[in-house]
Amino acid sequence: MKLVVYLRRRMLGLAALLVLPALGLVAAPALAAETLNAYSIWPENWARPMFEEFEKATGIKVNFVRFSSGEALARVIAEKNNPRVDVLFGGPVETFAAGVTEGVFEPYKPASFAKLAPRFRQADGQWTAIADDPLVFMTNDKFLKEKGLKAPASWNDLLNPAYKDSLQMADARTSGTAVTRIFSILEVNGRDENKAFAYMKKLRPNVQLYTKSGGGGTLPVGLGQAGGGIFFIVDALDTKAKGYEVSISFPSEGIGSAAEGIALIKGAKNPELGKKLIDWATSPAMQNQFAKYKINFVPAHPDVAVEPSLAAILKGAKIFPIDADYAGANRKKVVDRWIAEILNP
Amino acid sequence: MTAGSRLRDDPALAVSVAVLWLLLGLFVVYPLAMLFARVFWDQSGFTLAGIATVLTDRHQIRAFYNSLLLALLVGVIGTLLGFLFAFTATRCRLPRLLVSAIDVAVLLPLVSPPFTTAIGWIFSFGPRGLITNGLLGIKGVSVYGLWSTLGAEALTYFPIAYLALRPILAAIDSNIEGMAQSLGATRWRVFRTVTLPLSVPGLANAFLLLFAASLADFATPLILAGNQFPVLPTQAYLQITGLFDFRGGAVLSFTLLVPALIVFVLQRYWVGQRHYVTVTGKGAGQVPFDSVAPGMRWLLVAACVAVTVFIAYLYALLLYASLVVALGANHAFTLQHYKVIFTEGLKPIRDTLFIAAFATPLGGIYGVLLGYLVARKLFPGRRTMELVSMINYALPGTIVGIAYLIAFNDPPLVLTGTALLIVACYVFRYGPTGIRTTIALLQQIDKSLEEASQGLGAGTGTTFRRVTLPLIMPAFFAGLGVVFIRSMTAISATIFLVSIGWTLITVKILENITELALGPAAAFSVLVVVIVFVVIAAIGRVLRLLRAPGAPVTSFLGA
Numbered sequence: 001m002k003l004v005v006y007l008r009r010r011m012l013g014l015a016a017l018l019v020l021p022a023l024g025l026v027a028a029p030a031l032a033a034e035t036l037n038a039y040s041i042w043p044e045n046w047a048r049p050m051f052e053e054f055e056k057a058t059g060i061k062v063n064f065v066r067f068s069s070g071e072a073l074a075r076v077i078a079e080k081n082n083p084r085v086d087v088l089f090g091g092p093v094e095t096f097a098a099g100v101t102e103g104v105f106e107p108y109k110p111a112s113f114a115k116l117a118p119r120f121r122q123a124d125g126q127w128t129a130i131a132d133d134p135l136v137f138m139t140n141d142k143f144l145k146e147k148g149l150k151a152p153a154s155w156n157d158l159l160n161p162a163y164k165d166s167l168q169m170a171d172a173r174t175s176g177t178a179v180t181r182i183f184s185i186l187e188v189n190g191r192d193e194n195k196a197f198a199y200m201k202k203l204r205p206n207v208q209l210y211t212k213s214g215g216g217g218t219l220p221v222g223l224g225q226a227g228g229g230i231f232f233i234v235d236a237l238d239t240k241a242k243g244y245e246v247s248i249s250f251p252s253e254g255i256g257s258a259a260e261g262i263a264l265i266k267g268a269k270n271p272e273l274g275k276k277l278i279d280w281a282t283s284p285a286m287q288n289q290f291a292k293y294k295i296n297f298v299p300a301h302p303d304v305a306v307e308p309s310l311a312a313i314l315k316g317a318k319i320f321p322i323d324a325d326y327a328g329a330n331r332k333k334v335v336d337r338w339i340a341e342i343l344n345p
Numbered sequence: 346m347t348a349g350s351r352l353r354d355d356p357a358l359a360v361s362v363a364v365l366w367l368l369l370g371l372f373v374v375y376p377l378a379m380l381f382a383r384v385f386w387d388q389s390g391f392t393l394a395g396i397a398t399v400l401t402d403r404h405q406i407r408a409f410y411n412s413l414l415l416a417l418l419v420g421v422i423g424t425l426l427g428f429l430f431a432f433t434a435t436r437c438r439l440p441r442l443l444v445s446a447i448d449v450a451v452l453l454p455l456v457s458p459p460f461t462t463a464i465g466w467i468f469s470f471g472p473r474g475l476i477t478n479g480l481l482g483i484k485g486v487s488v489y490g491l492w493s494t495l496g497a498e499a500l501t502y503f504p505i506a507y508l509a510l511r512p513i514l515a516a517i518d519s520n521i522e523g524m525a526q527s528l529g530a531t532r533w534r535v536f537r538t539v540t541l542p543l544s545v546p547g548l549a550n551a552f553l554l555l556f557a558a559s560l561a562d563f564a565t566p567l568i569l570a571g572n573q574f575p576v577l578p579t580q581a582y583l584q585i586t587g588l589f590d591f592r593g594g595a596v597l598s599f600t601l602l603v604p605a606l607i608v609f610v611l612q613r614y615w616v617g618q619r620h621y622v623t624v625t626g627k628g629a630g631q632v633p634f635d636s637v638a639p640g641m642r643w644l645l646v647a648a649c650v651a652v653t654v655f656i657a658y659l660y661a662l663l664l665y666a667s668l669v670v671a672l673g674a675n676h677a678f679t680l681q682h683y684k685v686i687f688t689e690g691l692k693p694i695r696d697t698l699f700i701a702a703f704a705t706p707l708g709g710i711y712g713v714l715l716g717y718l719v720a721r722k723l724f725p726g727r728r729t730m731e732l733v734s735m736i737n738y739a740l741p742g743t744i745v746g747i748a749y750l751i752a753f754n755d756p757p758l759v760l761t762g763t764a765l766l767i768v769a770c771y772v773f774r775y776g777p778t779g780i781r782t783t784i785a786l787l788q789q790i791d792k793s794l795e796e797a798s799q800g801l802g803a804g805t806g807t808t809f810r811r812v813t814l815p816l817i818m819p820a821f822f823a824g825l826g827v828v829f830i831r832s833m834t835a836i837s838a839t840i841f842l843v844s845i846g847w848t849l850i851t852v853k854i855l856e857n858i859t860e861l862a863l864g865p866a867a868a869f870s871v872l873v874v875v876i877v878f879v880v881i882a883a884i885g886r887v888l889r890l891l892r893a894p895g896a897p898v899t900s901f902l903g904a
Contacts, residue, residue, distance in 0.1 A: 037845050043860050048689055065845050066856065070587045078754070084762055084845050142473075165487060166472075173587035209489055209571050212583070213859045223673040224473035225488065243674035343572065344404040 036273035037084060038064040039072040041091025041176065042260075043215065046234070049293045054280055060273050068213050069095040069176030076104050076265060083267045086274035089130075089281070092176040092258035094183060096127040097328020099263065106266040108275055112282045112301055119321045120259050120300045127263040130281045131290070131297035134250075134257035134319045135177070135184055138236040139228035140221050141245040151249035152228070155188060155199065163206040166227030168217025170210065172338045176258070177214025181230050182334055183322050184256030191326070193337070200342050210343065222246055232258075237296040237310070250317035257319045259300060352724050357806040362724050365715055369733050371758075372773045376748035377736065383595040383751050395596045408575040409600055412560060415494060415576060416604070419559035420552040422499045426652065427506020427551050428544070433645045434507075435514040436637055443646075450653040451504040453660055456877040458834045458851045460564035461870050463497045464858055465659030467568060468672065475662070489571025497565050500656060502558045506551035513547035514540075532638055553612040560605055561741035561837050564855060577601055578743040578837065585841060591751055598744040609739035660874075667867035682864035683872075690869060693853040698876075700764055700847070701832035704771035708828030711772055712779015713821045717813060719780070720787040721795065722805075731780070737770075738777035742837025745774055750841045762844035770838050775831040779824020786820045787813075819888055826884045833877050 040047040044066050051062035067075065069091040076088055076099060088099070099105055100122060109125035120129035137152045144151060147162045158167065170178035182200070189195040208226050211217045215235035220226040222244030236248050262281050264274045280286055287299040291307040298306055298314070306314070352359045384395050399405045430451065434444060454462060469476040471488030517540060525535045563578035570576055577597055585594035637645065666672045670679050686694070718724070719731045737745050749770055753760035760766040794816075798808040814821075836851040843852050850869055857866035 039845070043862070044689055045685075045862065063845065065843075065848055068587070074586070074588060082759070171583070171587070173583050207572070208487065211859065212567065212587075216859050219863060220467075220471075222671075223468070225467070225471045242671040244671065245674075344575075 034059060034273060035061045035063050036086045036270045036277060038062055038087040038089045038277070039075065039085050040064045040066045040089045041069045041072050041095065042066070042089065046293065046295045047090065049295075050281070050286055050289065053286065053289050054277060057280065057285065058276055060276060062277065064089070068174045069179075070172075070174040073099055077102050080104055080266075083265045083269070086265055086268035086270045087277055088261075088263050088265060089277075090260050090262070092133065092180045092322070093127070093129065093261050093324045094179050094258065094322060094327035094331055095176045096122070096261040096263055097324040098331045100126045101328055104266055105263040106268065106271065108264045108278060110275070110279045110282045112279075115302060116282070116300060117302070119324070122324070127261040128278065128282045129259035129300040130262050131260040131287065131300050132257055132321075133232045133234055133260050133297055134314070134317070135181060135230055135255045136233045136236050137228060137249045137251065137255075138218065138221055138231050138239065139247050139249070140224045140226070141247055142224050143227040144247065147227075151247040153249055153252055155185070155251045155253055157251075158206060158228075159199075159202050161206075163227055165206065165208045167203075167207045168209045168211055168220055168226040168229040169207065169231075170214045170216065171212055171343070172210075172335045173343075174212050175214045175216075177230075177232055177235075178210070178338075179327070179331060179335065180232075180256055180258040180322055182338060183327050184254075186334070187256060187320060187322070188251075188253045193334075197337065197341055200338070201345070204342055204345060233298075233310075233313075234296045237313075238294075241294060248313060250319070252318065254318035254320050256322045257298075258322050259324070260297060355805050357804055357809075358718070358722055358724065361714065361718060361805075362730075365718070365730065366726075368711075369730065369773075372769045373733055373736050375758075376745070376752035379752035380595055380599065380744070380748040383592055384599045387592075395592060396599070399596050399600055404575065405577075405580070405597065405600075408577045408580050408597075411491075411574055412577040412601065413604060415491065415498070415566075416556045416559040418491075418495050419498045419502060420556040422495065423503040423555040424506045424510075424548055424551045426499060426503040427508075427510050427555075428548065429645065430503070430507045430649055430652075431510035431514050433649045434511060437642050437645055439646065443650075447649060447653050450656045451507050452878075453656060453874065454501045455504045456830055456834065456881065457660075457874050458564075458836060458854055458870060459501055459562055460497075460568055460836075460855065460858070461663060461874075462501045462656075462659055463565045463568040464863075464866065464870070465662045466493060466497045468662060468666075469659070487571070489569060490574045491570075493569040494566050494574065494576075497569055498559050498562060500652075500659075501562075501565065502555050505554050505558060509551040509554060510544065510547045513544055517543050532641075549615070550612060553608050557605060557608050557612075557739070557741070560601060560608075561743065563743055564836055567855075568858065578741060581743050581747065582840070585747060585750070591747075591754075594747050595751060598741070598747045601741050601744060605740050605744070609735070613735075663867045663870055666863055667871050670864070672863055682868040685865050686868045686872060690850075690853060690865065693848045693850045694872070696764070696847050697833060697850045700767050700771070700849070701829055703764070704768045704775075704832045705825050705829045707768065708772040708776040709779055709821050709825040711776040712824035712828075713783050713814075713817055715776075716780040716783025716820065717787065717809065717817065720784045721792070721813070731784075734773075734780055735777050737774045742774070742835065742839075745770065746838035746841035749838070761842065762846055764847045767839050767842050767847060767849070770842060771828060771832045771835070774838060775828045775835075776824060778827040779820060782823045783817050783820040786817055790816055822884055822888050826881055826888075829880055829884070830877055833873055 047064060047066065051064060055061050072088060072091065073095050076083070076085070080102075088096070096105075105126040107125040110128055113121055113125060113128060116129060120132070122128070137158070139151050143166065149160070149162055152158050169181060172178035172182060182196070185199055186193065186196045189199065209217065214232060217226060217229040218231055218235050218239040221229050222239045222242070233248070236246070240246055240248065262278050264271060264278060268274050282301065284301050284304045287301050287304040290297055290299060296307070296310050298310065352362065385391055385393070387394070430447065433439065434447065467488055468474065470493060471477060471486060473479075474486075474488060477483045477486050522535050522539055525539050526532070530538070561578065563576075563582045566574070566576045566579045567582070570579065577600060581594045581597035584590050584597060667682050668678055668680070669676045670681070715730070715734055719727050749766060750761060752758070753766055795808050795812050798812045803811070834851060836849070836855060839849055840852050840855070843849055850873055854866045854869045857863070857869065
């Protein structure tokens with residue numbers, strides 16, 4: 001074999017061996033001096049601006065990854081003996097209540113604790129609310145017009161056969177939105193499980209898809225691929241803001257609202273930094289930023305005013321809080337029953 | 346000289362074998378053993394209760410049945426599509442431009458994350474789908490279920506069949522077909538009695554590859570199957586990520602093991618051992634055989650073009666979605682989504698490239714080394730080693746991912762959350778392509794070359810480095826190509842291994858698509874396709890440089 005050819009062959013191989021890992025090293029993430037780790041249940045487009053504001057205010061960088069509430073909670077529980085994150089950020093209160101049952105949180109009462117309404121804080125400080133998030137019905141305008149329907153104004157309106165195979169809502173295996181929805185139905189039915197499940201069974205034929213994420217159905221509804229669904233108001237208003245023609249309505253029987261929480265993880269590696277984030281997130285410092293970033297959560301802190309256009313939508317709606325203790329105690333049972341009777345009838 | 350004494354006489358060989366066994370034990374055997382343990386043991390000892398719950402739960406049985414049905418249909422339809430393309434490409438004397446267009450369209454699904462087709466599909470069909478409603482005016486069709494999942498998977502995976510069948514059809518000596526015709530057979534009869542029988546092993550191989558690919562895919566069903574058509578990989582995924590029920594997920598994935606192993610064994614011992622190729626030397630000039638009638642030729646070309654256009658449409662839609670504010674609502678041009686992925690999405694991009702940068706060379710070296718040892722050296726258990734090295738490759742990604750999660754989440758080896766685990770997953774799952782290519786290549790190279798080197802006093806290491814390595818460089822680069830593509834696009838195994846420290850672009854795309862962020866999902870997908878195209882084009886160049894004239898074309902995309 002010719003020497004030149006041989007050398008060329010070897011050099012190419014060697015070059016590849018050396019260059020590829022070097023490329024990788026250059027691309028290796030650099031870690032800031034003060035960094036705390038968090039699982040965010042809020043989608044990235046809302047969590048990121050908040051964390052960036054936090055970094056601006058305190059110089060502490062938040063390294064985070066986003067999971068649906070079920071996934072995030074499951075991970076925190078699985079990592080109990082060796083926690084990977086300091087803070088669980090965002091997500092409906094029933095998720096946090098379930099976490100309390102599992103003993104994964106470290107109690108901490110932030111500066112705003114005393115000012116918050118009792119439903120916005122766990123008595124021992126295991127979690128504190130950063131926002132409030134009501135569920136809504138969201139329907140596609142064209143769909144309504146075609147079927148000659150009005151935006152649903154009662155839970156029973158959704159049972160109309162006109163909605164057959166047209167609704168999308170979240171899957172209770174992964175999504176806290178789904179769990180909040182189920183507890184809303186329980187509440188409307190006087191916490192009578194059998195009655196609530198009878199309703200969900202009747203609703204089942206109208207459901208086209210149970211989505212993995214709480215907001216997963218908003219795009220199909222916006223596009224008209226689905227007729228409507230039950231979502232958190234943040235997701236619904238976000239869909240509307242993008243330009244999709246959808247209607248937002250509330251049932252006359254009332255619908256649940258989940259406080260969105262934050263909690264310090266037991267055994268966190270950076271508890272002091274975590275506490276700083278909790279202080280900041282539960283105070284007006286963060287919640288005053290919601291309007292700026294068009295995040296349509298209702299602030300939990302009494303000193304922060306509800307953004308006027310959001311207040312206008314909520315006016316007259318019958319909204320009740322999801323009872324954290326009841327939800328936390330019954331979450332697993334209700335989800336299991338939902339899987340067995342509703343998802344796989 | 347016995348195999349054992351070779352090891353004693355050759356320390357380099359002994360060390361290599363020991364290291365490889367250690368790695369195989371750690372990253373192939375151990376996780377699988379832990380999966381078995383999780384399925385069959387609980388606190389009280391051996392139990393069949395876990396398996397029994399699945400086997401008696403009619404929903405899980407239905408999911409199992411659905412998975413098999415889907416895999417079967419994807420296998421059949423994908424193979425037919427692949428054969429159509431391969432036959433047209435080799436028999437219809439297409440213009441060069443058309444062949445290139447087809448090649449690109451076939452390559453696209455291969456180098457994209459496995460659910461990109463599903464994304465385009467979901468916007469094209471359904472009550473307000475661009476095709477069903479916008480183009481055809483059909484109302485009230487559902488996009489979720491068997492047919493959509495089948496369509497999307499068949500389109501995603503048929504290129505595998507195409508790549509498996511094309512060389513086989515090309516290798517059939519056209520003189521044989523010509524002779525049959527001059528003996529009075531019609532074209533149809535020639536096709537039926539000559540061409541088709543000669544491609545049977547290729548067809549069977551393509552079918553089995555597609556069957557396995559479908560069995561491993563959880564992302565397409567996650568997007569398209571809906572609740573009426575549950576399949577096992579998706580159920581196992583939700584069981585683990587949603588409920589963190591390791592045991593339940595382990596049991597569900599375990600039930601997939603049986604069909605996966607059957608397919609593997611069939612492929613290996615039934616199809617893999619037969620050779621029907623009719624090339625008997627390059628003596629007689631090949632007389633081009635007019636195997637298709639002009640009318641048929643147009644029909645075949647039209648069918649291929651239709652599929653190609655449809656694939657191009659799906660990817661154009663993806664590109665379009667990445668460039669407008671909100672698909673379906675606001676079609677103003679924007680680069681916002683690209684801005685988003687290069688700010689918010691920078692970490693997964695960096696992480697993915699970092700992991701790929703390590704997995705690619707390691708996977709390449711692993712493939713070449715193991716392939717070389719198995720093909721060239723005598724040592725005890727080398728057949729077993731080859732077989733063990735194929736396990737992670739043959740099993741559906743969901744099983745491998747869950748096995749890794751179970752094995753490395755608790756002491757003694759806590760590796761979950763590290764980049765090392767993801768790299769190891771890629772090396773041992775996709776390195777085997779390099780192993781197979783190396784073995785195939787070495788079988789064509791006379792052993793006397795190496796024996797001469799050793800006869801002159803060089804040890805195993807030196808001989809390997811200075812004689813064999815240059816000869817098997819093409820296999821090395823082929824291995825590199827596959828590991829790189831998979832490192833950029835795979836999701837089924839690694840979705841279980843992402844963590845706060847390390848996350849991947851594909852996981853991010855899935856996350857975005859199950860949320861409402863279509864724009865960033867599309868932008869990420871476009872980015873992946875571009876990166877992979879650039880890198881494989883570069884590797885392809887190197888491969889062409891290295892190929893000796895007359896050597897067979899080794900496609901690094903093929904299985």
